[in-house]
Amino acid sequence: xxxxxxxxxxxxxxxxxxxxxxxxxxxxxxxxxxxxxxxxxxxxxxxxxxxxxxxxxxxxxxxxxxxxxxxxxxxxxxxxxxxxxxxxxxxxxxx
Amino acid sequence: xxxxxxxxxxxxxxxxxxxxxxxxxxxxxxxxxxxxxxxxxxxxxxxxxxxxxxxxxxxxxxxxxxxxxxxxxxxxxxxxxxxxxxxxxxxxxxxxxxxxxxxxxxxxxxxxxxxxxxxxxxxxxxxxxxxxxxxxxxxxxxxxxxxxxxxxxxxxxxxxxxxxxxxxxxxxxxxxxxxxxxxxxxxxxxxxxxxxxxxxxxxxxxxxxxxxxxxxxxxxxxxxxxxxxxxxxxxxxxxxxxxxxxxxxxxxxx
Numbered sequence: 001x002x003x004x005x006x007x008x009x010x011x012x013x014x015x016x017x018x019x020x021x022x023x024x025x026x027x028x029x030x031x032x033x034x035x036x037x038x039x040x041x042x043x044x045x046x047x048x049x050x051x052x053x054x055x056x057x058x059x060x061x062x063x064x065x066x067x068x069x070x071x072x073x074x075x076x077x078x079x080x081x082x083x084x085x086x087x088x089x090x091x092x093x094x095x
Numbered sequence: 096x097x098x099x100x101x102x103x104x105x106x107x108x109x110x111x112x113x114x115x116x117x118x119x120x121x122x123x124x125x126x127x128x129x130x131x132x133x134x135x136x137x138x139x140x141x142x143x144x145x146x147x148x149x150x151x152x153x154x155x156x157x158x159x160x161x162x163x164x165x166x167x168x169x170x171x172x173x174x175x176x177x178x179x180x181x182x183x184x185x186x187x188x189x190x191x192x193x194x195x196x197x198x199x200x201x202x203x204x205x206x207x208x209x210x211x212x213x214x215x216x217x218x219x220x221x222x223x224x225x226x227x228x229x230x231x232x233x234x235x236x237x238x239x240x241x242x243x244x245x246x247x248x249x250x251x252x253x254x255x256x257x258x259x260x261x262x263x264x265x266x267x268x269x270x271x272x273x274x275x276x277x278x279x280x281x282x283x284x285x286x287x288x289x290x291x292x293x294x295x296x297x298x299x300x301x302x303x304x305x306x307x308x309x310x311x312x313x314x315x316x317x318x319x320x321x322x323x324x325x326x327x328x329x330x331x332x333x334x335x336x337x338x339x340x341x342x343x344x345x346x347x348x349x
Contacts (some may be wrong), residue, residue, distance in 0.1 A: 028131060037137070
């Protein structure tokens with residue numbers, strides 16, 4: 001087995017019309033066209049989907065573990081970012 | 096359906112089943128040996144499509160034969176001389192280029208054969224053809240892409256494709272030489288007159304080879320015999336492997 005010149009692709013499958021594409025896995029291929037063919041073989045042979053996206057893994061820019069704090073900390077010290085911080089007039093009722 | 100015609104249809108379904116089973120087995124030999132994981136899976140899927148096709152043709156033949164015959168009897172209990180597949184289908188799988196060129200020839204053939212069989216007056220044959228036609232569109236897309244990739248690829252891949260073309264070309268005329276049985280069925284609107292699709296086949300194959308910067312072979316040699324039960328030395332080996340479990344444990348089931 002060799003995957004010499006091949007690139008890694010991420011595969012997204014839409015399971016039903018109206019739903020969004022979900023990441024299902026990755027595979028190796030020479031180019032987008034071949035990646036699409038292999039995605040069909042690897043991920044949709046049991047009628048899992050109605051649409052496939054393939055994206056070069058190298059084109060995905062991902063957040064890094066090191067940046068976790070600056071990216072995802074909830075900023076609890078800034079309550080005005082939450083809707084519940086603001087009092088509602090009585091007439092509005094339950095929003 | 097007259098008794099004579101029924102026997103013709105049985106024979107016809109059998110040879111179409113033989114074509115599919117023998118090629119399906121050959122392609123299945125790539126399973127776990129594919130050049131890389133994704134292609135291994137893709138080839139295994141193609142093999143399954145052909146074996147599924149064989150099951151439908153055999154089941155239909157067995158139903159018409161009656162006497163409690165099953166698809167397994169037809170796949171596992173017939174000998175070499177009773178198989179009537181095209182010789183091209185039984186050749187050992189060779190290298191990857193050989194597999195791709197054979198697949199290209201067969202897939203282009205099927206892309207013209209199956210749409211005609213869809214119009215068969217025999218409803219079962221038409222239904223099997225309709226299901227298979229969809230698969231063939233996908234198979235052909237694969238074999239065309241690979242032919243272009245390898246033909247217009249590296250020096251080595253091109254050389255391997257040239258070798259495969261040389262070795263396989265003489266096995267293709269057999270696909271377009273309907274015998275008396277096939278002519279009778281074609282005239283009755285049940286079978287396909289394969290001579291009528293030869294030009295379309297050559298046109299399509301030539302166009303793909305052109306795109307792959309490969310020459311269209313002009314070799315004059317032609318080998319035939321599969322439809323009359325005369326095979327290469329390779330079929331008996333294939334059958335002995337494929338049938339060994341069933342012959343050792345008759346009637347065994349998974």
